[in-house]
Amino acid sequence: MRELRVLLNQTQKVRLQAALQHLRDLSFQASSPAIPVTIADTIPVNREDGILKGHGTLEFNGQVVATQCGVVEQVNKLVYVRALKARYKPEVGDIIIGRVNEIAPKRWRIEINFSQDAVLMLQSMNLPDGIQRRRTAVDELNMRSIFEENDVVCAEVRGFQHDGSLHLQARSQKYGKLERGQLLTVPAYLVKRRKQHFHHLEQYGVDLILGCNGFIWVGEHVVLGENEMPEDQESRMENQEQNFTPLKVRQQICRIANSVRLLSAHGFSLSLEIILDTAEASVSSNVEINDMLGAEFYVQTAEREVQRRASLLKKSRR
Amino acid sequence: MATAPTSTYSPSNSWERARQQQKKSLFRKEDWVRSDGRNFHQCRPAFLRTGATNAASGSAYAEFGSTKVIVSVFGPRESKKAMMYSDTGRLNCHVSYTTFSAPIRGQGTDNKEYSSMLHKALESAIILETFPKTTVDIFALVLESGGGDLPVIISCASLALADAGIMMYDLVSAVSLSCFGTNLVIDPTTEEEACRDGSFMISYMPSRNEITQFTLTGEWSTAKINEALELCLDACSKLAEIMRSCLKDNVLS
Numbered sequence: 001m002r003e004l005r006v007l008l009n010q011t012q013k014v015r016l017q018a019a020l021q022h023l024r025d026l027s028f029q030a031s032s033p034a035i036p037v038t039i040a041d042t043i044p045v046n047r048e049d050g051i052l053k054g055h056g057t058l059e060f061n062g063q064v065v066a067t068q069c070g071v072v073e074q075v076n077k078l079v080y081v082r083a084l085k086a087r088y089k090p091e092v093g094d095i096i097i098g099r100v101n102e103i104a105p106k107r108w109r110i111e112i113n114f115s116q117d118a119v120l121m122l123q124s125m126n127l128p129d130g131i132q133r134r135r136t137a138v139d140e141l142n143m144r145s146i147f148e149e150n151d152v153v154c155a156e157v158r159g160f161q162h163d164g165s166l167h168l169q170a171r172s173q174k175y176g177k178l179e180r181g182q183l184l185t186v187p188a189y190l191v192k193r194r195k196q197h198f199h200h201l202e203q204y205g206v207d208l209i210l211g212c213n214g215f216i217w218v219g220e221h222v223v224l225g226e227n228e229m230p231e232d233q234e235s236r237m238e239n240q241e242q243n244f245t246p247l248k249v250r251q252q253i254c255r256i257a258n259s260v261r262l263l264s265a266h267g268f269s270l271s272l273e274i275i276l277d278t279a280e281a282s283v284s285s286n287v288e289i290n291d292m293l294g295a296e297f298y299v300q301t302a303e304r305e306v307q308r309r310a311s312l313l314k315k316s317r318r
Numbered sequence: 319m320a321t322a323p324t325s326t327y328s329p330s331n332s333w334e335r336a337r338q339q340q341k342k343s344l345f346r347k348e349d350w351v352r353s354d355g356r357n358f359h360q361c362r363p364a365f366l367r368t369g370a371t372n373a374a375s376g377s378a379y380a381e382f383g384s385t386k387v388i389v390s391v392f393g394p395r396e397s398k399k400a401m402m403y404s405d406t407g408r409l410n411c412h413v414s415y416t417t418f419s420a421p422i423r424g425q426g427t428d429n430k431e432y433s434s435m436l437h438k439a440l441e442s443a444i445i446l447e448t449f450p451k452t453t454v455d456i457f458a459l460v461l462e463s464g465g466g467d468l469p470v471i472i473s474c475a476s477l478a479l480a481d482a483g484i485m486m487y488d489l490v491s492a493v494s495l496s497c498f499g500t501n502l503v504i505d506p507t508t509e510e511e512a513c514r515d516g517s518f519m520i521s522y523m524p525s526r527n528e529i530t531q532f533t534l535t536g537e538w539s540t541a542k543i544n545e546a547l548e549l550c551l552d553a554c555s556k557l558a559e560i561m562r563s564c565l566k567d568n569v570l571s
Contacts, residue, residue, distance in 0.1 A: 038480065038489075038562050039489050067487065068485055070569070083483045084483075084569060085483050087483065115395055117396055163451045165451075
C-alpha cells in the first residue's frame with residue numbers, strides 16, 4: 001500500500017511529536033526496555049549454558065550473534081530476534097484473505113502477503129450446489145465459475161506443504177469469495193491473532209474481516225445462509241443490478257477503510273475497538289470522509305491514542 | 319576540441335594521446351594532489367539511508383561523493399516454475415545504469431558483469447537455507463557514476479538486504495583501490511580510474527574477518543598487495559561501522 005503522505009504545518013508537527021513521545025514513555029513504563037541489534041551484533045546473554053537460540057540468531061565463536069536487524073526478546077531460556085519489518089508468519093487456523101493469482105490443475109494459487117503463493121485445492125472448497133461428492137473432471141473444468149483470476153477470497157490455513165507454502169481450506173459458509181468492498185493492505189504485524197476475525201458492524205451495516213496476513217476486507221454485509229449460486233450469467237447479472245449497494249453503505253465502507261488506513265500509517269495495532277473508535281470520532285467531529293486522511297485528523301488520532309493508552313495503563317495498575 | 323585533418327589514417331589523434339600521457343605522468347608524481355582534496359588514503363564521505371523505496375521489501379540509497387546508487391530488494395518471493403525444487407534460496411542480482419549516469423548521456427545499460435560480481439560478493443553472506451524454493455531479487459540502479467561504482471553497489475546492496483530482514487552472516491562492505499606506479503590511492507574517482515595501472519577491490523565481512531570477493535587487475539608485487547590489503551581491510555571495517563550506525567538509527571526510530 002502506498003504510504004500516507006501527510007503535510008503537517010508547524011503546530012501540527014509539534015503536537016504529533018509530543019503525542020509520539022508520550023506513547024514511547026507509556027510503552028516504556030509498560031514493558032521492559034528491549035535491546036535493538038543489527039546484523040552480527042553479539043546478543044548479551046547471562047548464562048552461556050542452557051540458552052536456546054531462536055529465530056534470527058546464530059552461534060559464532062562461542063557467542064550468540066544476530067542474523068537480522070531487530071529487537072532482542074527473551075522468553076525464559078529462548079532468545080530470539082524479532083524483526084521490525086516482520087514478515088507474516090503463518091500458523092494453522094489463521095484466517096487469511098488473498099487474491100487469486102492463477103488457476104492450476106485442481107487448485108487455485110492465491111497471493112497472500114507471503115514469500116510464496118498459497119494453494120487452495122478444489123477438494124478444500126465447497127461446491128456451489130452444496131453436495132458433498134467427489135470432484136470430477138467437469139468440476140475441474142468449471143473451476144473458473146467458482147473463482148476467477150483476481151478474485152478476493154477468504155480462507156483458513158489448513159497446513160503447510162513440504163516446501164513451506166500454505167495449504168488453505170474454505171469449507172465453511174463464511175469463507176469464500178468476497179465481493180462489494182475494499183481490500184486493504186497493511187503490514188502484517190499490525191494484525192494480532194484474536195478469537196474473532198470476522199466482525200459485523202451493525203451501525204454501519206458493514207463487514208470487517210481482519211486477515212492475519214495483513215489484508216483487511218471492508219465490505220457490504222453479506223447475509224450468511226444457504227446461498228444458491230446462480231448457474232448462468234444472465235440471472236447473476238440481474239441479481240447484481242437489483243442488489244445495487246446503496247450510497248450510504250458505500251460511504252460507511254469508505255469511512256471504515258480510511259480509519260484502517262490511518263491507523264496503519266501510524267503503526268498502531270489494529271483491533272475492532274480502535275477502528276470503531278476512530279470511525280466514531282470522525283463522525284462526531286464531522287470530518288469529511290476524504291478529510292480523514294488529512295493532516296488534522298492524523299494528529300488528533302495520535303493524541304486520542306495517547307489518552308486511550310494512558311487510561312488503559314491506569315486501569316491495569318489499579 | 320577540433321581535430322586537424324590529416325592525409326594519412328592514424329588510430330588516435332596524437333594530441334589526445336599526448337594529453338593522456340601527461341595525465342598519467344601527473345598521477346605518478348609523489349606530490350600529486352587529488353582533485354577533491356583528499357589524501358591518498360582517505361575515502362570519500364559516505365551518506366547511507368535505508369527505506370528509500372516503499373514498494374520493495376527493503377531498500378537503501380548510498381552517496382559516496384558523486385557516485386549515487388539506489389538498491390531495492392524484493393523477496394523472498396516465488397521462483398519461476400521452470401526452476402527445480404532446491405533446498406536453498408536463490409539470489410538474483412541486476413545492476414543497471416540510468417541514461418543520465420555518465421557524463422556523456424548514453425543508453426541505459428544493463429551491466430551483466432557487475433550483476434554477476436554483485437552476486438558473487440553477496441551470496442556467501444546470505445543464509446540461503448532460510449528461504450528454500452524462493453528467490454530474492456536485488457535491483458541496483460546507478461543514478462550517477464562517479465567512480466568506484468561496484469564497491470558502492472555492494473555496500474548499498476547489503477544494507478538493503480538488512481533492511482528487508484533477510485538473514486545474513488554479516489554486513490558486507492566493499493572498497494576499491496587503484497595503483498599508480500608506487501602510489502596506492504583508495505576509493506578512486508572516474509578520472510583516476512581511467513589512467514590507473516592496476517585495481518584492487520575486496521568485499522569484506524568485518525565481524526567474521528572473512529573476504530567474500532577479491533578482484534585484482536594489473537601488475538602487482540607481493541609487497542604492494544600486502545599494503546593494499548591492510549589499507550582496504552581497515553577502510554572496510556570503518557565503512558561497516560558507518561553502515562551499522564545507519565541501521566541502528568533505523569531500528570531506534
